[in-house]
Amino acid sequence: MSAHTDISTGPLEYRTQEGRMNILGFWIFLGAEVVLFSTLFATYAVLFGRTADAPVPADLFEMPMVLIMTFLLLTSSFTCGIAIHHMRRGSLKGLFVWLGITLALGLGFLGFEIYEFVHYAHEGASLPSSAFWSAFFVLTGTHGLHVLLGISWAVLILIQLRQRGLTPVTSRKVFIVGLYWHFLDVIWIFIFTSVYLIGMVV
């Protein structure tokens, strides 16, 4: 609103008041997302072990696949950071390349997750199998849905970058989708730890 508070140095995404407010607003939204996922984690923890007649998690979880998924997402978070770095250097090409890699890794992750879900369903563990499996599928599924949403959103922004190049508005959008992407990795770290690792231990 107040054009007079715009500044002319520093990263492009922070130069307008609007850009700064959008980024702060998104951080606060991420705070809400922390609560959203922690509610799902709480539900998962409370319903842990309530598998009824369905298989128990220790029989289904496999370390190699979980590790591959984790590394895919970890790497994509890293490449996303590099993409933002290139944006701040003013390199549109670098941004495209690194963001492209990020999305490809994200798609790879989704592929594995879908395979995993189908595999579990074949083994007799699906959403309606038991309280535990309901909690498992909704927790990991919500994360997967976020990843899918992040990819689609980033594609929209890539198109806008094509049309308009790097402006305060487009770079703000890229930065925000970047924050979103890193955040999904944070959530995955906790899924990896408290769902898969603990599921294999107990």
Added chain:
Amino acid sequence: MSELTKRIPKQHVVGFVGSIILTVAAAWAAVGSDLPTPWIITSIMVLAVIQAFIQLFMFMHMTETESGGIQAGNMLYGFFVAVVIVAGSIWTMSFGYTHDHGGGSDNDNETEEHEHMDH
């Protein structure tokens, strides 16, 4: 500013390598180590929190610009509420009984409840 001229900034590489090490360490602690279960759970949760901070500080630049303090405070409060929700729900829904001291043994319902709570 010198960071900006590099193709790949050092901070990100350090963060990336750090998170890979932490992930492998957590995986090893879970399936490769002989630690007792409560220790495993505690240690891998600590590793996860460290990794989360790597993301927040090294990749997401949480503290940059004049809103950095607000952003960090916001996430901290988020973590506080998260701990309340997770720990509070586990504690409350276990009815405050732990499985090794028969606190609910005089009541069949409760005994059945906390059987499922063990982990």
Added chain:
Amino acid sequence: MEFIDFLLEDFFVTGQPLIYGAMVSIVLVSIAIVFVLSYFKKWGWLWREWLTTVDHKKIGIMYIIAALAMLFRGGVDALLMRTQLTLPGMEFLDSQHYNEIFTTHGTIMIIFMAMPFLIGLMNYIVPLQIGARDVAFPFLNALSFWSFAFGAMIFNLSFVIGGSPDAGWTSYTPMAGATLNPGPAQNYYLIGLQVSGIGTLATGINFIVTILKMRAPGMKMMRLPIFTWSTFITSIIIVFAFPILTVALALMTIDRIFGSHFFTLTGEGMPMMWANLFWLWGHPEVYIVILPAFGIFSEIISTFARKQLFGYKAMVYSMVVIAGLSFVVWVHHFFTMGAGGAVNSFFSITTMLIAVPTGVKIFNWLGTMYKGRIRFDTPMLWSLAFIPCFVIGGVTGVMLAMAAADYQYHNTYFLVAHFHYVLIAGTVFGCFAGLTYWYPKMFGHKMNEKLGKISFWFFVIGFNVCFFPMYFLGFAGMPRRTYTIEPEWMALNVTASIGAILMAIGFAVFVYNIYYSFRYSQRETHGDTWDGRALEWATTTPVPFYNFATVPKIEGPEAYWRMKENGRTTYEKEKVEPIHMPSDSGVPFVMMAFMFIASFGLIWEWIGIAIAGLIGVLACMVIRSFDYDDGFYVSVEEIKQTEKKAREGEQ
């Protein structure tokens, strides 16, 4: 034929004269609205001025109008319940219908009345109080409003199409689960709350950023008017509490529609986990609807006692403490679940602790009035009545906080009396006080004082006559949510019903006062109706759409009071610059209309329609993403003309 059978048996609610009457009146009112709009050629005006607006002031007014309508609906529900309990043997309502009515009463009053009323006042006032020209995200603000409006519409639709939810506003499982509660009714509750919850969360984010980033120069955090502070703290609680409700509702929806086992009795689900999640959100929610009311009372008491607010810092810190503690008391809503001594003791103690900052505030209000030269205008009367009534509610709350004693009080009318004493004396009095107080700023004329006082006395006396006996009914063992009573509870129930009628008269006079004042009240010529202290009174009445012609410079607390003392105004003619304003947009309305379609599909488990609606929502998001409209500038010429016209009466 099958289709018609479906319409008559499942789709429309049939067989009850009350509901037929409601259907007829809904159809008649709809026809009347369409006719009036067409006859006076107002469709374009409605679309341009209201449905597409992103102006925080108009959005605030729409919130308040909708909330008043919902207060009417919730109030009618209450009167139906009172009628049934006064004539228990007469089969005025059957048990099923009674269940539906107490469910919709509670849900509507909390979600679709209290919150939108307060959010409406926040919308109108907060940007004015901090010297801003709009909220941080005006588009998002419009989206919030329409998500609330369509959410409320979805919920109210259940009344005539498909049947109302009947598991209480808390909707405990397994009673609210698919096995015991099949059909669309409970889905209305889940989806209606979900849709409006999206808007509430967005509002929370919006106000946090607005208050942090859009304050006029010199308006430090500790110089903020107290209502803005209460809005800020409330917004924080909203942001961290509403996602819990989102998840809880989603899980029950998945349980009901897709067969999962979160809260079911089969598949090793845990019904009490619903109660746990519901109250994890539900207790912070209580503070979401009470803190803004505290803010309103603080503003009013300070203005009408003609003194600076006593203990401003204590007020602020007590709200911060409340925001923290409000997340660690939730188990006191289900002490009787039978958790161990440690759990119940812990939550007993935290609950008692949270009474402390609330008590601090009471003393601050008393301190503000001490040695003040008090004016007894209607807003002040509401605030004065609030203090003793709320104390009664608060003290009985501490009684309920004792876990062991709660086994006696739980789910009796004692509890009903307690939460009505805090929610009506706190929130509803606060809404009436705030609306009367800021009414001249919004509409350019005061509400009639005489009618205001009549409505006040009817409502406050009625309130006490209605709810005070309920404490004793609770002691006498009358359970809540019962549609029939024992003979020994009769006298007090009749008394309560008389009180309810008095309250209804009070509300009717209040609404009539809106009409009467519109017709006959003297128009305000000056922006500062009540000799106010905060910045909203520095604007002209009516407030121009850009709020402030020149951004005010703030030099201390009570910004406007200071300006008046120094003989300055917020309008510096020579410093006027073009003002940047956001463009209106129809996208929020259309997006939420699609959401409405998606919700309707999901409620009836017609997945095709749900997906179609969802695609519409996503399409709107894509359109918004590609929209690079940067708003427009208001020219210096136009600003000067507007200000000249608005300030004519001041000299």
